[in-house]
Structures are given as structure tokens and as C-alpha cells.
Amino acid sequence: MDRREFFKLVGVAAAATGAASAGITGYLNAIDPAAKAGWEKEAYDPEKGRFDRTPFEIDHMPFNKVGTPKRVEKYADTMLRRTNLNLAFDVPEGMPFPAYLKTVVDVNDLANTPLSILKDKELVAFYQGILDREGWNFFVEDLRYFLEIMPFFQRINMETSFDIALASAYDNAHMYSAGLHVSRVASKESDFQGIGPKKYEIKDPKEMSRLIKKIGALFGSPLVRIVKLNPEWSYEHAPGDGRGYKYGESVDIPEHWQYGIIMGIPLSWETREGAPSFFHTFEGYGTSSMLCARMSEFVKKLGYPARENSPHARYEYIMPPHMVAAGVGEQGRLGVVVTPEFGPNFRPSMVVTNMPLEPDKPIDIGIRKFCMNCKICADQCPSGSISFDGPKEINGRGYDGWQINASTCHNFWMSVPNGGCRVCLAVCPFSKESNWLHTTARDIAIRDRTGITASTLTWMEKAFYGENTPEHYHYKEGSRQFDYLVGETPWFFESKNFLKE
Ligand code: SF4
Ligand code: SF4
Structure with a gap:
């Protein structure tokens, strides 16, 4: 045995x-x-989903205000911060950024690179703030990304290009509409573009919310909830170019950003054990963005403005607190929202509108208490990005919860063939079909x-x-061995069984 x-x-x-x-x-x-029973196992109710939240609804948020609320700074998004990091230096025109970095840092002693080499003093304050609060050196991790992680990623992707051919094709298939979603929110005025000729008066916001949930289910979302938007949970300055903003431009909340219609989709259960290389975020990105675009069209055709906040179109609002406020679930130790139906395996999107709707209530299903005991995700996280401690103030933003080290997490994503991780999603006891x-x-x-x-x-x-230990999930360059997964490579991604090398 x-x-x-x-x-x-x-x-x-x-x-x-x-x-x-x-x-x-x-x-x-x-x-x-x-x-009372929450799961209605026998039938899928398109209005309630698979789980009736009514017995678990509460009249307060299941997290605490622990300081002065602060909107999200533009540097908080790791990928966009890295995309724009070259702007914090005087990079000579035409010179690749990594090549420039090698001229201003000591590549053998990255950990001691002084923040003073940055000309963007706001960015310096951001890095210093994280270092003081959490002890995380995001600056050094960002430098490592350009100087060590990306070259490694390029090498291992080249080395395993045949092995990941099917998985990579599958990923790309879900990315084909990304440009479309970006273009749908290309300006501030786009909220009003494509609106139907007549603005229909809503008879009853409660009934309209019921209808929106039904329509969302027909579009293919297994869960639809409604939230009253909170400006405290939004970007203060655009984290990148796009959506009608220039990088760093102030994001003023217009009058018509009132409610959010939250939808989403779990990543395929069949690929779960293929994390970190074969459990696909992109399918969630693509499908969730598509759901959002459809709902946006539906709302607009009834005469109301709508703005997509989705993985491909990007966001003005941050999703986790809005999802918690809408009773989608509760935030877990791994930083994202744990839903009763899908655990944390749920990729959300949100349509922002002023169509009169009735917001849903938050729920208490005891996730916070469960996570205090569990810690499986923290035990196994390959980059040590998940805290073992209890909830505390997130990033000086005035509310408590769990925050992961997004810099080390993203660096790990780019350290395995095909990119990505999601080990925390895969091993969470709530993430089970x-x-x-x-x-x-x-x-x-x-x-x-x-x-x-x-x-x-x-x-x-x-x-x-x-x-598994955190080390288990690390790919060994030169090995072409896929023995670092949660389980096995899904059979339908085994290139050697279908393709000639
Ligand atoms: S995605 Fe991977 S590296 Fe990131 S927090 Fe989850 S387990 Fe850790
Ligand atoms: S793995 Fe455990 S500690 Fe982590 S989010 Fe899931 S339930 Fe919470």
C-alpha cells in the first residue's frame, strides 16, 4: 500500500x-x-443559485473598520505597477528596461538596492509604507521580476513548449476577446454608448433585482448578487492607462456609479489538480468578462448607463469587499472571497450602473473562523505569500482582513511553465466540486x-x-518533469498523447 x-x-x-x-x-x-438548510442540492435555482443564503444573511459586514478608510493607491496593482515601473527611471530612449536596470543596480546584491534610485517619490512612499507595515520589500521583488524571474520564465517556457502546447492553446482560446472588452470601456463616455432609445422606468427595484439575477443566470453565471457601491473600495488614481484615464489620473466617482451587479464563474474543476501550470485563470478571465459584457448590454438596452469591471476590461472598484457586502461569500486567508458553492474558485466581474436595484445582504458562514483553524493554503503556498496570522488592517486602508504578498505571489506565477499558480485555490477544502x-x-x-x-x-x-510542502511546487529547470503539480496533468493537456514533438 x-x-x-x-x-x-x-x-x-x-x-x-x-x-x-x-x-x-x-x-x-x-x-x-x-x-436551516442552505444548499438546495436537488435543484439549481437560477435566482438563488445552488445555495440559499437567506438563513445566513446579516445586517452588518463580517469584517471590521479598524482605521480611517483610504481608497486604493495606483501602485497597488502588481502587474500594472510593473508595467509602468520604467516611468520611475530615466531610461534612455530605445533601451530595453531590464538592460537599463543592470546599469543602475547591483545584480548580485538586489536586496540592498536603495529606493533613492527612483525618481517617482510617490512610488518611494508606497514601497516604504509596505515595508514598514508588512516587512515586504516590493521594490526588490519588482526588480527581481525583471532581472531574474522573466528570463527564467522565458527559458522554461521555451524548454517545455511542446509539453504545454495544448494548455497554452487552451489559454489563448480564452484570450481572443480580450481586446473587445478593453475597447468597450475605452472612454469615460463609454458608459453611455449603446444605450437604448428609451429609458424604461423600473416598477420595483426588488423585482428588478430578481429579474437581473434570472437574466444573469440565463447568460451563464451560476451566481448573481447585487451591491451598493462603496467609493472607499475603489482606485483613487488610475493604476494604468485605459478606461478613459491616463496612468495616475484621479478617478472621480460619477453620480451614475451606484450599484454593482456581480457575476462570475468557477475555473474548470477538471483542471484543479493541474495547479500550478494547468489550472486555468484565463478561462475564468474570458468567461467572466463575457458575462459582464452581456449584462452591460442588457442594462444599456433598457436605457441605463453601465460600466464593465471585469478581468479583461479591468476595474475601478476592487472586488473582494463588494463581494462580501453582497453576500457572495466571506474573505478567506488566501485573500479572495470564499463562496459557499465554489469556495474561492470563483472569478468575478461586476457591471456598474444606476438602474434602481435592491442590494443583497452580506452573509456569515463562518469562513473567518474556519480559516483561523485551517491554514492549509498558508502551509502550502510555494512562495510563502499567505499569512499564518489572524486578520489585520489591509494595507492601511481602514478595514481588516487577510492580505497576501502579491509581489512574491506574482513572481511565483512566472516561475513555472505556462505561468500561473492557484495552488491556494486548489487545496482549499471549500474548493471542491x-x-x-x-x-x-x-x-x-x-x-x-x-x-x-x-x-x-x-x-x-x-x-x-x-x-505538499511549498518546495514541492517549484519547477526544476532542465527537467521537463511535471512532478510539481497538486495532482496530475489533466489527460486532455498531455501533449505527448496527441501531438508529435
Ligand atoms: S497563487 Fe500560489 S503563490 Fe500566490 S498566494 Fe496562492 S498559492 Fe501562493
Ligand atoms: S485553505 Fe483553509 S485557511 Fe486557506 S482560505 Fe481555504 S479554508 Fe481558509
Whole structure:
């Protein structure tokens, strides 16, 4: 019996024990009339989704205000900060940025590069603030990205180009409409472009919200929720060129940005165990952006302005707090929102409009408490980007939660063939396709505030799926071995089975 089989056997035994304890806990909890079933397993209700949130709705946010709220600074988006980093230097015209960097930093001692070499003093203040608050040296990680990570990424992608051919083609297939989504929000006026000739008066915002959820489901979103937008959770300055703004331009919130219609899609469950190289973010990007464009068209044709906030079109608003406010789920240790149906495996988008709607309420399904005990994502994160501590103020923005080190995370994304990671998504006990065992355990876990079921579910996850070390997920250059995944390469991405090298 190998280690995996042994763990599976022990896992079944533990699951039985867990189910018994969960059963007792479930019975005790069920005595409380507030404890009603949330999952409607038999049927998918396009208005409610697969999970009825009503019993879990609360009248306050499941996170705390711990300081003075502050909008998001333009440098917070790691990819856009890196895209614009050359602007913080006097790079001679025509000189590649990495080549220039080698002339102004000591490549053998990047860690000691002084911030004073930057001419953008606001960026210096941003880097210094993160360093003081978190101890994270984003500046050095950004330099590493250009000088070490990108060259490594180019080499390993070249080396494995045949092995990742199918996965890469699959990724690109989901990117074909990216330009379309960018062009749909090319100006501030685009919110009003394509609006129908007549503005229909809405009879009842509550009924209209019901209709929007139905239409979102028809478009293909398994979850649709509505939120009242909070300007505190938006970019203060454009994090890059586009969407009608120049990089750094102030983002003023116009009157018609009132409500958000949140939709989204889980990444394919079949590729989950292929993380970090074969669990595809791009499919989520593409589909979620498409859902957003469709809903935007629907709203506009009824006479109301609409603005897409989606992975391809990009964002003025930040999604996690709005998703929490709308009861999509609760923020988890891995930084994103954990939903009852899909766990954190949910790629969101949002249509912003002033169509009169009724916002949904937040929910409390005990994720914060669960994460305090679990820590699987932090244990396994290959770049050590996830905190083991409790929630604390996020980035000096006035609210508490969990923040990951996005710089080291992004550098890891670019350190494996095909790029990407999502190991945290893949190993989270809530990220499981509906099967009776996980659904039952989850169903009880969110209602059990004793923590017994949480411990059982965490144990089950480790027993069934293994406990990899962070080092396990690192690709060894020159090996062409895909032994660093959560599980196996999905059969439909095995190039050697379908293509001649
Ligand atoms: S995506 Fe990967 S590197 Fe980033 S936080 Fe998750 S596990 Fe860590
Ligand atoms: S893996 Fe565990 S700690 Fe991390 S987000 Fe999921 S439930 Fe929370």
C-alpha cells in the first residue's frame, strides 16, 4: 500500500468518525430554529443559485473598520505597477528596461538596492509604507521580476513548449476577446454608448433585482448578487492607462456609479489538480468578462448607463469587499472571497450602473473562523505569500482582513511553465466540486460554530489530497518533469498523447 492509498484509507476512517461528530454537531445545531438548510442540492435555482443564503444573511459586514478608510493607491496593482515601473527611471530612449536596470543596480546584491534610485517619490512612499507595515520589500521583488524571474520564465517556457502546447492553446482560446472588452470601456463616455432609445422606468427595484439575477443566470453565471457601491473600495488614481484615464489620473466617482451587479464563474474543476501550470485563470478571465459584457448590454438596452469591471476590461472598484457586502461569500486567508458553492474558485466581474436595484445582504458562514483553524493554503503556498496570522488592517486602508504578498505571489506565477499558480485555490477544502462527502461536510461546517467539523474537514483535505510542502511546487529547470503539480496533468493537456514533438 503506497502513501497515498494509506492516507485515503485513513481518510475514509476519519471521515466516518468526522461524519459521526458532524452528525451530532449538526443535530445540536439543528435544534436552533435559525439553522436551516442552505444548499438546495436537488435543484439549481437560477435566482438563488445552488445555495440559499437567506438563513445566513446579516445586517452588518463580517469584517471590521479598524482605521480611517483610504481608497486604493495606483501602485497597488502588481502587474500594472510593473508595467509602468520604467516611468520611475530615466531610461534612455530605445533601451530595453531590464538592460537599463543592470546599469543602475547591483545584480548580485538586489536586496540592498536603495529606493533613492527612483525618481517617482510617490512610488518611494508606497514601497516604504509596505515595508514598514508588512516587512515586504516590493521594490526588490519588482526588480527581481525583471532581472531574474522573466528570463527564467522565458527559458522554461521555451524548454517545455511542446509539453504545454495544448494548455497554452487552451489559454489563448480564452484570450481572443480580450481586446473587445478593453475597447468597450475605452472612454469615460463609454458608459453611455449603446444605450437604448428609451429609458424604461423600473416598477420595483426588488423585482428588478430578481429579474437581473434570472437574466444573469440565463447568460451563464451560476451566481448573481447585487451591491451598493462603496467609493472607499475603489482606485483613487488610475493604476494604468485605459478606461478613459491616463496612468495616475484621479478617478472621480460619477453620480451614475451606484450599484454593482456581480457575476462570475468557477475555473474548470477538471483542471484543479493541474495547479500550478494547468489550472486555468484565463478561462475564468474570458468567461467572466463575457458575462459582464452581456449584462452591460442588457442594462444599456433598457436605457441605463453601465460600466464593465471585469478581468479583461479591468476595474475601478476592487472586488473582494463588494463581494462580501453582497453576500457572495466571506474573505478567506488566501485573500479572495470564499463562496459557499465554489469556495474561492470563483472569478468575478461586476457591471456598474444606476438602474434602481435592491442590494443583497452580506452573509456569515463562518469562513473567518474556519480559516483561523485551517491554514492549509498558508502551509502550502510555494512562495510563502499567505499569512499564518489572524486578520489585520489591509494595507492601511481602514478595514481588516487577510492580505497576501502579491509581489512574491506574482513572481511565483512566472516561475513555472505556462505561468500561473492557484495552488491556494486548489487545496482549499471549500474548493471542491459538489460530491456528497464534501457537500455534506461543508454543509455542516458552516453551521457548526464549535469548530469540530472545521477540524474534520481540514483533516479530510489533508488525508485525501496530501500535504505538499511549498518546495514541492517549484519547477526544476532542465527537467521537463511535471512532478510539481497538486495532482496530475489533466489527460486532455498531455501533449505527448496527441501531438508529435
Ligand atoms: S497563487 Fe500560489 S503563490 Fe500566490 S498566494 Fe496562492 S498559492 Fe501562493
Ligand atoms: S485553505 Fe483553509 S485557511 Fe486557506 S482560505 Fe481555504 S479554508 Fe481558509
